[in-house]
Amino acid sequence: MSAILSGRKGSTLILTCHPPVYTIGTSGDRDDVLLREIEGEPIAVFPTGRGGKVTYHGPGQLVCYVIADLRAERDLHRHVWRLEEMVIRSLRGFDITAQRSDRGIGVWVGGKKIASIGVRCRKWIAFHGVSLNVDPNLAHFAGIVPCGMRDAPITSMHALGIDVSRSDVEQVLCLQATDLFARRDYPVV
Numbered sequence: 001m002s003a004i005l006s007g008r009k010g011s012t013l014i015l016t017c018h019p020p021v022y023t024i025g026t027s028g029d030r031d032d033v034l035l036r037e038i039e040g041e042p043i044a045v046f047p048t049g050r051g052g053k054v055t056y057h058g059p060g061q062l063v064c065y066v067i068a069d070l071r072a073e074r075d076l077h078r079h080v081w082r083l084e085e086m087v088i089r090s091l092r093g094f095d096i097t098a099q100r101s102d103r104g105i106g107v108w109v110g111g112k113k114i115a116s117i118g119v120r121c122r123k124w125i126a127f128h129g130v131s132l133n134v135d136p137n138l139a140h141f142a143g144i145v146p147c148g149m150r151d152a153p154i155t156s157m158h159a160l161g162i163d164v165s166r167s168d169v170e171q172v173l174c175l176q177a178t179d180l181f182a183r184r185d186y187p188v189v
Contacts, residue, residue: 004069004125013177014065015170018057020044020137022144025052025118035143043143050128052105052118053148060136060156062166064129064173068181071124080105080117083130086176087115090132093172094162104147107132112155116147132173134158134166 003009020043022033032054033045043056057063064086070079084100087107091098091114098115101108107115115132133156141154157164 004067005123011066011068011181013174013181014067015173016063016065017059017061017166018063020056020058020140021046022054022056023048023050023118024054025050026120027051028053028148032145032148033143034145038137038140038143041140043140048118048128050118050120052116053146054144055116055118055131055146056136056140056144057131058136058140060134060158060166062132062134062169062173064132064177065127066119066129066177066181068126069124070121070126074124076119076121076126079121079126080119082180083117083119084115086173086180087130087132089176089180090169090173091157094157094164094169096157096160096162103149103152106147109155109160112153113146114155114157114160132157132169134164134169 022043022045024047084107088098098107098109105117106113115130117130119126119128135156135158146152
């Protein structure tokens, strides 16, 4: 963060995958963690500094940490819009029609959540980001109340019939991130 604040470095995209873990955001509640073991597999629980409630991260999920300098625009809503748009456009590249929902922040396909977003902003540098379900074990979501919504079914690209590698998704997502985060004139819809 200090390199971005000083101007030595620009915004950064980090793509990764985590071992099975439930993370609790700043507005989350430990009561939303229902189980700590699914199918005999223990799942760690960690509080985080990101916004949002409880979510799951694990193998088969692409986690995108977007560290972005928002000092010029000072608009966190626009930043979240860009994160959602990055996923929506990336999924379109795999013939998946995704959209935003009045139900909450994130990306949805046919009423099911396929990507969650949680950010934190400090000194107008945003960090944390997006988790996109490529092919995670969807049973692991049964151990939490995802994003505080008891009736929000979760899906993945694989569950939608798209057999694709994480590497393929990363390539498309990086192109969309470059376009969306290099330009600052996208409207908030």
